[in-house]
Amino acid sequence: MGHWWYRNIVEPGKLPLLLALVSFVMSFLVTRVITRTIRAGRGPFKNVTPGGLHIHHVVPGVILVIIGGFGAVGAGRYGFGGALSAVIFGLGAGLVLDEFALILHLDDVYWSEQGRKSVEIVVVTAAVVALVLGGFVPFGVNDLTPEERQSRGLVAMNAAGNFFLALIALWKGKARTALFGVIVPFVALVGAIRLARPGSPYAKRFYANRPRARAKAGLRAFHHDRRWARPRRRFENFIGGTPDPERTAVSLEKPPPP
Numbered sequence: 100m101g102h103w104w105y106r107n108i109v110e111p112g113k114l115p116l117l118l119a120l121v122s123f124v125m126s127f128l129v130t131r132v133i134t135r136t137i138r139a140g141r142g143p144f145k146n147v148t149p150g151g152l153h154i155h156h157v158v159p160g161v162i163l164v165i166i167g168g169f170g171a172v173g174a175g176r177y178g179f180g181g182a183l184s185a186v187i188f189g190l191g192a193g194l195v196l197d198e199f200a201l202i203l204h205l206d207d208v209y210w211s212e213q214g215r216k217s218v219e220i221v222v223v224t225a226a227v228v229a230l231v232l233g234g235f236v237p238f239g240v241n242d243l244t245p246e247e248r249q250s251r252g253l254v255a256m257n258a259a260g261n262f263f264l265a266l267i268a269l270w271k272g273k274a275r276t277a278l279f280g281v282i283v284p285f286v287a288l289v290g291a292i293r294l295a296r297p298g299s300p301y302a303k304r305f306y307a308n309r310p311r312a313r314a315k316a317g318l319r320a321f322h323h324d325r326r327w328a329r330p331r332r333r334f335e336n337f338i339g340g341t342p343d344p345e346r347t348a349v350s351l352e353k354p355p356p357p
Contacts, residue, residue, distance in 0.1 A: 112176035113232055115185035119167075120228045122186045126193025127221050128338075130156060135340050138210065155207075157198040163191025196221050210343040215332075218339040223275060230282045238262055239284035267291035272299025296320055 108114055136142040147154040167188025174180030200208050200216040208214045231237065239261030240254055261284065268290030269277035280287025294316040295301040306313040336342075 107234075115171065115176055115181045116228070116232055118182055119185040119189035119192070120225065120232060122189030123193045123228075124225055126190045127197050130194060130197050131339055134209070138340070153207075155198055155201060156194045157201060160191045160194025160198075163187050164195060165191075167191055192224075193221075196224060210340070212342050214342060215335050215339065218335045222338075223278060227278060227282055230279075235282045237281055239281070239287070261287055264288050264291040267301075270295075270299065271301040272296030294319055 108117060133142075133144050137144050137146060167184045167186070167190070170184030171181060171188060174184050195202075197217055198209065199220045200214045203216060204213055209217075238258035240257050262281065264287035265277040265280040268280055268287050271290065271293075272295055273290045276286060276290035280290055294312065295306070297313070297317045297320050302313065302316060306316060
């Protein structure tokens, strides 16, 4: 176990990445526990409102991200400074992404339906970082042999091709597939080949005069969402808490900002 730890974590310089991932996940989970106790009116924690101004935890999160990010750049991957900066960065990133929906909507939608986006982005971020930590190389060059990796041209072509497929998947409205496709080979290829999501830029451009393709894409999206929407919502409610129906209704009725 000690040999594996040194060979796969310490020697490649991945210890700061591991510490950042652990602190990121713990920061998000602890923050969710605290916010849920405040919502329920239990425990010693209260909202920070100096002078009547509600200070969201994204504010100290941004400060920690700045400190940890600049500290990591200056300290490098090895040494105590790099490890400490990684922990600070992970703590700040957890606080910031926990209120990702607030940043996206420029509104306090923490306990509304739109607030689920924060849980989604945290889960996706943790999964991608875990893949990189496990040895997956971005832009899909994991399937190359050591001899092939010595050819810079082959590596560049492989990375460019996989990144192009990820862009096509994103164009087809498959953001998660595109993101994971950048890390894991062939995932972006599947997303690029299959039908686009209804309402995506690709569907609006190429399915406008193709009613059969448009209907097939809509039917496939319906069955996919019907199959995975309920388990995903249960998982998000378990992690982030159930949205407030009243606040969700108000948020949906509120017109978008100009």
